[in-house]
Amino acid sequence: xxxxxxxxxxxxxxxxxxxxxxxxxxxxxxxxxxxxxxxxxxxxxxxxxxxxxxxxxxxxxxxxxxxxxxxxxxxxxxxxxxxxxxxxxxxxxxxxxxxxxxxxxxxxxxxxxxxxxxxxxxxxxxxxxxxxxxxxxxxxxxxxxxxxxxxxxxxxxxxxxxxxxxxxxxxxxxxxxxxxxxxxxxxxxxxxxxxxxxxxxxxxxxxxxxxxxxxxxxxxxxxxxxxxxxxxxxxxxxxxxxxxxxxxxxxxxxxxxxxxxxxxxxxxxxxxxxxxxxxxxxxxxxxxxxxxxxxxxxxxxxxxxxxxxxxxxxxxxxxxxxxxxxxxxxxxxxxxxxxxxxxxxxxxxxxxxxxxxxxxxxxxxxxxxxxxxxxxxxxxxxxxxxxxxxxxxxxxxxxxxxxxxxxxxxxxxxxxxxxxxxxxxxxxxxxxxxxxxxxxxxxxxxxxxxxxxxxxxxxxxxxxxxxxxxxxxxxxxxxxxxxxxxxxxxxxxxxxxxxxxxxxxxxxxxxxxxxxxxxxxxxxxxxxxxxxxxxxxxxxxxxxxxxxxxxxxxxxxxxxxxxxxxxxxxxxxxxxxxxxxxxxxxxxxxxxxxxxxxxxxxxxxxxxxxxxxxxxxxxxxxxxxxxxxxxxxxxxxxxxxxxxxxxxxxxxxxxxxxxxxxxxxxxxxxxxxxxxxxxxxxxxxxxxxxxxxxxxxxxxxxxxxxxxxxxxxxxxxxxxxxxxxxxxxxxxxxxxxxxxxxxxxxxxxxxxxxxxxxxxxxxxxxxxxxxxxxxxxxxxxxxxxxxxxxxxxxxxxxxxxxxxxxxxxxxxxxxxxxxxxxxxxxxxxxxxxxxxxxxxx
RNA sequence: GCCCGUGUGGCGGAAUGGUAGACGCAGUAGACUUAAAAUCUGCGAACCGCAAGGUUGUGGGGGUUCGAGUCCCUCCACGGGCACCA
Numbered sequence: 001x002x003x004x005x006x007x008x009x010x011x012x013x014x015x016x017x018x019x020x021x022x023x024x025x026x027x028x029x030x031x032x033x034x035x036x037x038x039x040x041x042x043x044x045x046x047x048x049x050x051x052x053x054x055x056x057x058x059x060x061x062x063x064x065x066x067x068x069x070x071x072x073x074x075x076x077x078x079x080x081x082x083x084x085x086x087x088x089x090x091x092x093x094x095x096x097x098x099x100x101x102x103x104x105x106x107x108x109x110x111x112x113x114x115x116x117x118x119x120x121x122x123x124x125x126x127x128x129x130x131x132x133x134x135x136x137x138x139x140x141x142x143x144x145x146x147x148x149x150x151x152x153x154x155x156x157x158x159x160x161x162x163x164x165x166x167x168x169x170x171x172x173x174x175x176x177x178x179x180x181x182x183x184x185x186x187x188x189x190x191x192x193x194x195x196x197x198x199x200x201x202x203x204x205x206x207x208x209x210x211x212x213x214x215x216x217x218x219x220x221x222x223x224x225x226x227x228x229x230x231x232x233x234x235x236x237x238x239x240x241x242x243x244x245x246x247x248x249x250x251x252x253x254x255x256x257x258x259x260x261x262x263x264x265x266x267x268x269x270x271x272x273x274x275x276x277x278x279x280x281x282x283x284x285x286x287x288x289x290x291x292x293x294x295x296x297x298x299x300x301x302x303x304x305x306x307x308x309x310x311x312x313x314x315x316x317x318x319x320x321x322x323x324x325x326x327x328x329x330x331x332x333x334x335x336x337x338x339x340x341x342x343x344x345x346x347x348x349x350x351x352x353x354x355x356x357x358x359x360x361x362x363x364x365x366x367x368x369x370x371x372x373x374x375x376x377x378x379x380x381x382x383x384x385x386x387x388x389x390x391x392x393x394x395x396x397x398x399x400x401x402x403x404x405x406x407x408x409x410x411x412x413x414x415x416x417x418x419x420x421x422x423x424x425x426x427x428x429x430x431x432x433x434x435x436x437x438x439x440x441x442x443x444x445x446x447x448x449x450x451x452x453x454x455x456x457x458x459x460x461x462x463x464x465x466x467x468x469x470x471x472x473x474x475x476x477x478x479x480x481x482x483x484x485x486x487x488x489x490x491x492x493x494x495x496x497x498x499x500x501x502x503x504x505x506x507x508x509x510x511x512x513x514x515x516x517x518x519x520x521x522x523x524x525x526x527x528x529x530x531x532x533x534x535x536x537x538x539x540x541x542x543x544x545x546x547x548x549x550x551x552x553x554x555x556x557x558x559x560x561x562x563x564x565x566x567x568x569x570x571x572x573x574x575x576x577x578x579x580x581x582x583x584x585x586x587x588x589x590x591x592x593x594x595x596x597x598x599x600x601x602x603x604x605x606x607x608x609x610x611x612x613x614x615x616x617x618x619x620x621x622x623x624x625x626x627x628x629x630x631x632x633x634x635x636x637x638x639x640x641x642x643x644x645x646x647x648x649x650x651x652x653x654x655x656x657x658x659x660x661x662x663x664x665x666x667x668x669x670x671x672x673x674x675x676x677x678x679x680x681x682x683x684x685x686x687x688x689x690x691x692x693x694x695x696x697x698x699x700x701x702x703x704x705x706x707x708x709x710x711x712x713x714x715x716x717x718x719x720x721x722x723x724x725x726x727x728x729x730x731x732x733x734x735x736x737x738x739x740x741x742x743x744x745x746x747x748x749x750x751x752x753x754x755x756x757x758x759x760x761x762x763x764x765x766x767x768x769x770x771x772x773x774x775x776x777x778x779x780x781x782x783x784x785x786x787x788x789x790x791x792x793x794x795x796x797x798x799x800x801x802x803x804x805x806x807x808x809x810x811x812x813x814x815x816x817x818x819x820x821x822x823x824x825x826x827x828x829x830x831x832x833x834x835x836x837x838x839x840x841x
Numbered sequence: 842g843c844c845c846g847u848g849u850g851g852c853g854g855a856a857u858g859g860u861a862g863a864c865g866c867a868g869u870a871g872a873c874u875u876a877a878a879a880u881c882u883g884c885g886a887a888c889c890g891c892a893a894g895g896u897u898g899u900g901g902g903g904g905u906u907c908g909a910g911u912c913c914c915u916c917c918a919c920g921g922g923c924a925c926c927a
Contacts, residue, residue, distance in 0.1 A: 210845080210846095211845055211846070211921085211922085214844070214845060214922085215844090215845080215922060215923080217844095218843095218844070218845095218922080218923060218924095219922095219923080221923090221926065223926070223927075225927075241927085242927065243927060244926090244927060245927080256927095296925075320925095321925085322925040322927095323925080323927080324925075324926070324927085326926090327926045327927070328926075328927055329927090331927090332927045333927085334927090339927080340842075340925090341925055341927080342927090344925090345925095406926085406927090408923095408926055525921085525922095528922080529922085529923095633853085633854095633864090633865070634853045634854060634864085634865065634866085635853065635854075636854085639847090639854095640920090641853090642852090642853065644852090644853080644866075646852095646866050646867065647853075647865075647866055649866090650865060650866055651865090653879095653880095654865090656879095657880090660880085704853090704854075704855090704864085704865095705854095705855075705863090705864085707864075707865085708854090708855075708863065708864035708865075709863090709864080710864095711864055711865075712863080712864070718881090722881090782860075783859090783860085784859065784860045785860095786859080786860090786907085786908070788907075788908085789859090789906090789907060789908040789909095790908090791859090791860055793860095794860055814893095815893090815894080818894095826907095827907065828907090829859090829907050829908075831859065834859050834860095835859045835860085835908080837859080837907055837908065838907090839907045839908095
């Protein structure tokens with residue numbers, strides 16, 4: 001019986017003691033395999049296990065293939081949960097975080113992942129964030145960081161800023177206080193400067209899933225249109241509009257501006273009703289939800305705006321809640337006949353609806369398709385496309401505007417009014433303004449002695465920390481008390497991970513040149529936009545600062561699906577853990593009292609629904625290898641995986657079966673002397689064809705298919721041992737290849753077996769077997785015989801067989817002959833080694 | 842609303858336009874055992890048939906092709922992303 005506990009512990013210790021996972025020097029090609037590093041929440045969940053098993057299997061495969069592999073691990077250690085823990089349990093965020101790191105590292109070590117734990121990084125360590133502060137200052141020097149007032153969600157009770165997600169129905173998630181809009185000075189990264197580059201870069205990322213590229217494309221969101229200005233009655237300043245459909249301008253029946261448009265705010269000074277209206281829009285726009293059901297509302301200002309192309313015509317000016325200040329110019333013209341949103345608004349306020357494209361009756365409004373222009377003066381008779389080009393050149397000729405491209409992407413606000421993050425290295429001087437902390441004074445350390453007893457940012461309230469002198473003029477000044485968004489930490493960690501590292505610089509240029517870009521990046525699809533976009537921005541920004549890093553940090557990306565399980569609820573409606581439930585016959589019952597339980601469909605494991613499986617308990621019961629095997633079996637990695645206890649047990653059985661195979665071989669070795677040349681060749685064929693296909697499956701991350709094939713190989717070996725017709729010398733060599741092939745997935749067992757077959761070194765250092773081409777070509781092949789495309793028989797023929805021979809043989813098959821009887825063959829389709837098809841009537 | 846993805850046995854899934862259902866789970870029969878567990882071997886889409894074999898079958902409908910799970914059109918269901926984006 002295989003003692004997995006003993007074996008797994010033994011080999012994990014041996015690997016670490018031998019520093020087997022530290023990248024070696026040498027000339028071999030490099031492979032940088034990286035999994036998205038975890039937030040140290042305290043527990044490893046199945047999602048982590050899936051993520052890291054995928055990466056580890058691939059890293060081990062590449063190592064066996066002779067690559068120098070960099071496969072690092074670390075901790076994305078700053079973040080809000082640490083502060084919440086401080087509030088709830090009166091424990092320091094640092095203590096909480098490092099304790100979690102310790103606990104999670106122990107859990108990860110039990111899986112035997114090929115990390116060099118001596119090279120572990122936590123982003124909350126000053127040795128990490130001091131470099132981040134340096135990068136911030138580099139960005140500042142290059143004008144990639146700026147400060148501006150921005151609107152935030154302010155919780156008046158907690159005295160802090162809330163993320164949009166923390167605002168529920170316009171109230172703070174914790175305090176329940178009505179959230180206010182406040183204008184605060186905040187730091188921004190100029191990601192919009194790179195909108196074009198980030199968009200174009202996507203086209204080069206052939207190793208990324210199409211889906212992720214599309215999501216980023218939409219997130220950046222380009223609109224091609226025209227920006228032009230109009231004269232507003234009674235105003236000296238013109239009003240600037242943006243439109244992607246300028247050709248519908250002759251169908252315009254109103255102008256609408258955003259509630260926070262400067263003109264709206266100016267008008268509100270003299271109009272209390274308008275002020276009220278703007279105020280009512282505020283309340284709603286802070287609450288993120290329910291935009292969909294929100295009713296369109298407008299406030300008629302009574303002011304006229306002059307139509308740009310129709311002399312003497314004016315359009316009424318509205319302030320409307322559906323116009324966003326954050327997109328375009330915050331002002332639009334409404335063409336109700338050809339825009340769903342404008343149509344709804346015009347209907348509500350009884351504004352004219354003027355069709356300007358043919359083929360439209362009142363039923364089909366609003367119409368947004370192609371057609372011929374009407375009611376549009378000089379555009380009449382043109383197609384929509386032609387009209388668009390025409391009106392843009394007309395706008396430019398008249399000097400009232402120009403063709404413009406707008407992006408949806410906003411600059412990245414990185415200020416967080418939080419303690420547990422990287423301090424922003426800035427000193428605010430009453431005379432010199434915002435002054436960078438000199439590099440020699442880095443890092444700006446987070447103070448240890450902070451209190452969470454009262455609301456607000458502890459850095460703000462600290463008795464001494466924020467007081468400093470201005471590095472320029474020496475005057476009394478205060479430190480920036482905001483810290484950086486944690487997404488900044490994860491935007492460059494993969495550069496710091498490059499080995500060997502420097503203490504004196506954020507990353508070593510030599511190491512980066514050697515390892516970057518990350519060859520294989522593996523993680524959850526939930527990071528498809530923010531993290532991956534920010535990291536791509538960082539690379540480009542670093543280049544602007546003179547760092548030699550590749551433009552695209554991740555060459556190939558693999559996004560794994562979620563780990564799912566049904567959720568259970570008892571009669572009282574309380575969630576139950578899977579182990580509290582058992583199946584009796586066809587119904588699910590509570591284990592404790594047998595009462596029936598309702599079962600939901602399988603969904604993402606989450607603590608709140610208790611549909612979680614404890615990773616430690618699984619390792620204890622089945623061993624790391626069996627869990628690794630299960631989590632890679634059956635389901636392709638980009639799909640959601642359904643956890644099943646039965647499947648888990650099946651994998652445990654396979655681990656034991658693999659162990660018994662070698663045991664059985666050893667016990668029968670002495671009697672394996674007779675050799676049947678045919679049987680031997682057949683086994684070697686199976687093996688070498690297996691090597692060929694398996695290598696391709698590993699390479700393309702099709703681990704589910706790799707495992708199916710490994711099982712087939714295993715069965716073939718069992719059959720050979722049972723038949724006793726292959727000499728042990730041949731069999732043993734074949735078994736050794738097989739052990740190397742299974743090692744990336746179940747490394748502990750493989751090490752153990754490697755040892756049993758008499759090898760002294762590590763299988764983890766063994767070389768990947770190569771398929772012998774001699775065994776890959778077959779003499780004969782099975783081909784299908786079809787009549788009118790329907791398969792009527794199968795026969796084995798020589799690979800080189802001619803069409804004539806194959807046809808003759810095929811027609812002689814009894815079943816084929818009877819089907820063909822009385823029919824005339826019109827055509828014979830022959831695809832060598834595949835099929836012969838008789839077309840007849 | 843827009844964009845993307847998925848749809849194959851009881852279940853997870855496999856299949857360069859060429860034998861649909863590899864491999865696993867659950868099931869079932871047999872071997873071993875006093876018995877059970879474990880293990881090993883076999884069977885297994887549905888319908889008709891004693892069998893040989895036949896018919897149907899990859900969400901629905903249509904098309905291209907000698908041949909379609911695979912390509913094209915269309916509809917439906919589910920999942921995900923974005924969303925008053927001008």
